[in-house]
Amino acid sequence: MQVYFLKLVVDESVIPIVSDELLNKSYTFNNYVLHNLEKTTECDPEKKNCFCGEGFEWSKAACSEKKCCGNGTCESTKFTCMSETTVTLTGSLALTSEAFHGCLDDTETDDFKKCNKNLTTTMKSFYSQLFGFHSLKITKYKTGSVIVDFAVIVVSDVALTELEQTSRDLTVKLNASLNLETRGELRLELLVIEI
Structure with a gap:
């Protein structure tokens, strides 16, 4: 079962709505089933920084390239947080x-x-x-x-x-x-x- 990461850019005011309506549900289309959708990373494009959601941490690539380690704030919008249980x-x-x-x-x-x-x-x-x-x-x-x-x-x-x-x-x-x-x-x- 392949895991995919997608970037969804929304206005800050709709984050709670998107979280309630999109996450923790399953979707089926064209022989594909999407489930376990989770918000791993949240970013502020104006400040160009991101932080990891609960249960997630920066990937090894983020840690080695940008010194974004653990689940603290990172001054880059390039990386995605990974599950702490990776x-x-x-x-x-x-x-x-x-x-x-x-x-x-x-x-x-x-x-x-x-x-x-x-x-x-x-x-x-x-x-x-x-x-x-x-x-x-x-x-x-x-x-x-x-x-x-x-x-x-x-x-x-x-x-x-x-x-x-x-x-x-x-x-x-x-x-x-x-x-x-x-x-x-x-x-x-x-x-x-x-x-």
């Missing part, structure tokens, strides 16, 4: 199939572009099933079979069991091994069995 996954997949050798070619070749596109599409088809999926980016290819370094951002807390199953399914599909690191809020759901 989870970042970084990992390496070791692929044994010769079908992925094209990913080791020069980035300008057709073989590389085709391999990179197919692998990205396959990986997204798995990780995009996580609620709050924001993005997946392959960051590097290395030799030793074909090793793929990647990052996934999920702007919601993630159930550990769901992440484990998604990652297991991906490794089975690609006949690969996986090392995965997480940063952020993971939910561990335990089953208690009484004896």
Whole structure:
């Protein structure tokens, strides 16, 4: 389930009306369902500053580029606040199939572009099933079979069991091994069995 951010510019006087009428509702159109609409960032275009709503904080890009960190005011209208429960996954997949050798070619070749596109599409088809999926980016290819370094951002807390199953399914599909690191809020759901 892909997360999208949109910028809605309204007069300050209608913010309460827009908040009451637009947020916390679901909308369906053309086979798409919009739900969980939230106001993450509020800006004053005249002062050219913004602040994060409750439960949100500045993205890593805002923190590194403009020193807008945490949920304080930022002197820029370029960035969007992200959920405080954002989870970042970084990992390496070791692929044994010769079908992925094209990913080791020069980035300008057709073989590389085709391999990179197919692998990205396959990986997204798995990780995009996580609620709050924001993005997946392959960051590097290395030799030793074909090793793929990647990052996934999920702007919601993630159930550990769901992440484990998604990652297991991906490794089975690609006949690969996986090392995965997480940063952020993971939910561990335990089953208690009484004896």
